Amino acid sequence: MFRTSLIALLLTWCCAGWAQDADYPFTIATWANDSLGNHRVLIHVDKNADAVWAHIPWRRRDSKPEEKNILIQDATTGKMINNKVVVAINKEYGDIVFQPQTIKGDYYVYYLPYKQKITPYLNTRHVTPVFTAEAQWVKKNKLDDLKAVAQKQKKFKQAEVKEFQAIDEFNSFFPMEVIATQKETATLLKNVKSSFVVFPEDRFHPIRMTNDIPLRWVRKGLQGKFEDNLMRNEYYAFQMGVLALKNIDDLDVEFTPLRDKDGVIALPASAFTCFNKTGVNWDAKPMTKTIAIAAQKVQALWLGLDLPSSIAAGDYTADVKISSKEGNSQTIKLLFHISNDILPDRGDSDPKRHSRLRWLNSTLGQVDDVIAPYIPIVQKGNSFNILGRELIIDDYGFPKDIKTFFNPSVTKILPAGKSIINSPFRFIVQKENGNVNWIPQGVKFTKQSDGTVEWVAVNSNDDFELTVNGRIDFDGFVSYKLGLKAKRKIAVSDVRLEVPYSKEASQYILGLGNKGGVRPSSINWKWDVEHLNQDAIWMGDVNAGLYVQLHDDQYRRPLNTNFYLQHPLLLPASWGNNNNGGMKVEEKGNDVLLTAYSNSRTMEEQEVQHYDFNLLITPFKTIDTEFQFTGRFYHKYAPIDEAKALGANIINIHHGNEINPYINYPFLRPAEMKKYIDEAHSKGLRVKIYNTVRELSYQCPEIFAIRSLGGEVFSDGKGMGHSWLQEHLETNYIAAWYCAETNDAAIVNSGMSRWHNYYVENMKWLVDNIGIDGIYLDDIAYDRTTMRRVRRMLNSKEPHGLIDLHSCNQFNKKDGFINSALLYMDQFPYINRLWFGEEFNPNSAADFYLIELSGIPFGLMGEMLQDGGNQYYGVVYGMISRLGWTKGVDPRFIWKAWDDFGIQKSEMFGWWASDCPVKTNQPDVHATAFMKKGTTMIAVANWGSEAKKVKLTLNWKQLGIDPTKAKIYAPAIEKFQEEKTFGINDEITIDPQKGWMLIIK
Incomplete structure (x- = not known):
């Protein structure tokens, strides 16, 4: 009964505005066989005939409707009609002749049928046209010559189109994907002389199409104004749709101040934002984007107005001026009616209001404070002491000594240190006649705080100037940005970095194609970013190690977890040197020498090459063995009493269930999630949820607003995947995970973007409003800067939130043969527990367990996953399997x-x-x-x-x-x-x- 009422409600909603936005009603219906597709047309035949003509003005958004099959079903009997001929089909309409079975009956025309194979990466294909008509029927009705048939429409009995139906509201094309015809568009624009035209639109009708304008805009006509009702304290989002009539290189968006009815300025123009044009990037740096639009394409501009609670109720006006470099412009008058009501949460509790778009420009958590358990940096001259470690730099600005003070089991910090390197780093420029000599000008400190120390050192000679910018953070991350400038055109034989590890602190290895374990005696590695997600190495002992990563000033974080090959690393121009560079490891006396080389090149006068590198000094912290042995996970959504009875005290809520149904968008069941977490807290359990940014559910209400940002947030790709993705996004995305339990599909995010600002804000919202106790990360698609911001949000409540990290074995072709532990090592300082096990051999060697799986050399501990792991091996590292995930595995x-x-x-x-x-x-x-x-x-x-x-x-x-x-x-x-x-x-x-x-x- 409830379902019937819901359908009736949705029917009413969908039909409410159809007269303006479409020629026929668009409604919601249900049908059992979803392979018929998500869309159909209800037509009616009221006269007996052997062949009936159906003219269907469907106004489709898909670019090649002629490549999709048409199915017709008798609504009375449920039988499929085989005798049918498609006379004409295009985006605007379809003409179909078919043989009715029921006199005066209804028929369903399914126009996007598909077949799919249910897998975690759903494979859906729209069915191509299949001719099923009997030859005798075709001949009898003279349907074999389609050109001739097209001229005889009036000779056939005509079916009547009643309504267009979608299988649910989510799949409906109405109203923003019901296209205007070419003729309607041309008529609308016949007097437009500008290179573009602007269509204002409200927030509840996200602009979805880029190749067509919706009929809704034609019916509304060209508008020079936009009007809406707002509330005090609201962050108000709205849109401007720009149709380019010629190629546009860039658009500018300007606002005037918001004025009251007397013309008095109530808010400055800076209260407005165009998210497509300006913002604050993930690293807190201001950004300006280019808005280029190809001719006949539509670009949605998402705008925001930040209304304070102090503004008085009343009518307000402002202008938004959109102009192009070509000299064209259009101004839209804005009229806002602000009520006296105050919106307490800015609108954030209803994602469809799009108020959360302001989170894209958030700087929340971008502070330089020290995060527990780390301690402030203690600087004495060129020496820096951090938790359990010490870095000393020389007059050239490079590491002179690196020590750690952890005991061999990483459970204590000792007074005596252990050197990781035997002598200082050496940055060598080799000419044909030998190595150049550097004259140092000394180290100058440019920033000194509890959390970060930065320095610059300039070294020079007759041929080169080397600027060394260094930085150390409280957690053991060290960044070097090196600018090598040639004073004249000069040929060099090699530019290289030499790191002389001590043998004692280089027993084990990760990286450069080596699985975790005992270090081989020699390594010779070359760049191959097209196939290998490899740019770093870690060598160390359990209680002393050093990670070295090479990059340049154009570094871009690649995609991970099955998607590396689609957006791989960028080859650093310096170190990579057109694939001539590489790294090698060789034993030389008491040194284990790591050499990063770039080989010969010619540098032009004043040319600068950026030989940048990052270091991580490990371990990061002492192991929290008490948490390891008392923090017991139940990795399953289940009744609280069930988890408690089994002895668990931490519940991990994956996606794909009733309180967290959608992938990385945990905001659509907030009341249910809060009720569950409140009950858990009342019974002494903590609850963590699945939430990361690697991919995003198609259920995200802001998905089209995010798509309007181009490739900033969503990775560009070949599309495909779930039927909804193909029917509503069509192209320029990468289909990702599919959850069959909730019919949820996701697309892949880009490496780094403003979505990480949004993510930090959503983490704070979940802590404050839902009461989550942490997050479960299924791989990490953001950098350590974002991780530190997330950790700050989780630390804002007591007890501090928990983060556990899961990864599948990424040492394979599609992931670029990268070690999961190496890939995420810069995030380890902020993780509580690892769960590396999926697709790892549970009977792996002891040194592999130690280095690749356990986390112990980095100050962490972990749990086993694949097939429950080998329990006998696991307990040697304090590891066990996780309750509730692997069938038949019980760690109790x-x-x-x-x-x-x-x-x-x-x-x-x-x-x-x-x-x-x-x-x-x-x-x-x-x-x-x-x-x-x-x-x-x-x-x-x-x-x-x-x-x-x-x-x-x-x-x-x-x-x-x-x-x-x-x-x-x-x-x-x-x-x-x-x-x-x-x-x-x-x-x-x-x-x-x-x-x-x-x-x-």
Whole structure:
């Protein structure tokens, strides 16, 4: 009954304005077989005939309607009509002759039928025309010569068009995708002498088409004014649609002040904004965009007016002038009726008002404060101390020494440091007769704050000037921007950077085509951005490491997660040098020398090449083992009591459910989401939601406003995907994830854009209005600047919000063979937990687990995913699987064993650490100790291919246990191990890919 009432309501809504905006009613209907398509025409036949002519003025927006099939269905019997001939078909109308089955009956004409294969990346194809008419019927009605038939329309009985129907409101073309005919458009514009014409439009009718104008505009006629009703404290959004009659290189948009009825200025012109023209970019820098429009194309301009609550009610006027470089302009008079009512939330609770567009220009979170657990930078001359690390620079501005102070298990900060490099960085310009000598002018500090220190150093000689701009942030990020300027035309043999790692701090590697693990003795890597998402390397020990990334001043963040090849890295002109550059690693004495080289080139006089690079000093922070062992995730939308009964205390809400149905747009069920979170809080649980910016649901009400920004927010691509995307967006997008549970489809966002400003604002809105406790990130499509802003928003409530990061294995062709840990390493300082496991082999090598999956070398811990992971391997790193996600996988048995031991109060000593009190006599068997006073839990696992008899060597003094009184006990753990007791000198048999959890008392 409710559904019937809803349909009736939607019918009323759709029909309310059809007389003005269309020739026939556009309504909502339902039909069972959605392969028939989302759109149909209801026609009526009232006379008996063997062949009936249907002239359908459908006013379609799709560019090639002749390439889509037509299906006709008897509305009474439900049977499909095979005897049909399409006489003519174009965007404006279709002429079809068919054989009716029911006298005086209704028929449905489906004009966008499709076939699809349900996959996470939905594959939909509109069906091409299929001729099904019987030859005898065609011959009888003389339908074989279409040109001749087209002249005989009046000889056929005529079907009557009753209405156009969409399968739901979301799919409807009415009214903004009901096109005007060419004749109607030409008549409207016959007296226009300008190179463009402007059509004002309100916010509730987003301009959707770029190739046609809607009939709605023809019916309204050319307008020189725009009028609407507003409220105080409202951020009011509206549109101007610009139809270019000639090619336009750029448009300018100017506003006059808002004046009251007496002509007094109430608000300055700066209260208005054109989002397509100006704004504030993701990095807080002002931006101005070019608005170029090809002839016969439509460009939507989205405008905003920031109304304060203090403005008085009344009538107000202003002008918006749109002008082109060619000298044409048009002014639209604005008349606003402002009521006395105050809109308390600026309109943000209703996304269809488009008030949130102002978030695109937000600078929220763009501050330089220090984020916990990090500490202010302590600077002493050229030395900078940050949490657990120290950087010292030389007179050239380059790193002279880099130290870390973390213990080998990354759980403590020690007084004594460990050097990552053996000697200073060397930036070398090599000529034919040898290397140039630099004369340093010293270091000058240009910014000194708690969160950031910046410096500049100029080095020169007779041939070159090298400007070094350096920066260190409180979290361990170091940025170098190098400008190498030639004083005369000169040939160089090479320009390179040499980083002399110490062997002690370069045991392991990530990057340059190497999976995480033990570093090979040598590497020789070349640039290949077309295929490889590779521009960085990390080498280190668990408690001391350094990431180096090469780029230039034109760096663009590429797409990730299945989309890299569509928008890859830009080859840096400096380091890449037309693919002649590369990186190599080689052992030289006590050094492990990383050399980034660019090879020979000729530089013109005054030419500047930007040899930029970034560094990350790892680990970023000490590991929070207590959170790892007590923060228990239920990765499933389920009743709160269910999650609590299972022992979870943190619920992750994915998309595709009733409170968070749509991909990365968690604003369409706010009341339901808040009710769920409030209940969770009342019962002692925290709730995190899926929310990132890699892709965006087509349900986003602002999607057409965002599309009007060109390729700024949405990545350009070949289109395809879900039927809605093809029918309403058509082209210039990349189809992304499809969620069958809610029939939700998404398109891919670009690498960096103002959408990240919007995202930071939406995070604050979710914290303040919904009460979320954090976010679950399914990969990250923004940079560390945005991540820091997000972290600030989550830290604005107590307890601070949580972020866990999931990634599928991206070491494959479509992702450019990049390590997930390397790709997101600059975000790690602000993450609470990792969930790297999907498509990773759960039986991978121990060093791979350590470097690629665990997060431990970076101050994090993680959980396992693929097939639930190998539980025996996982516990060696304090990792388990996640409850509620992988069918048949249940970590509660490990939880219980940990709780029985009290592992959250223990100190972890990993097998990789020199101070681990437990060693084994087998190279493929590794043991980690979790030590408390008087008792220790040991997780031990066999990475070998055969069963091993293992002898444990225990440092009894370090354990604080008397060996004469000690015993080794294996508690019974369901689905993991049977209860067993061992003597301290016993050999313990461990099967391949298995292990034990042992208690020593």
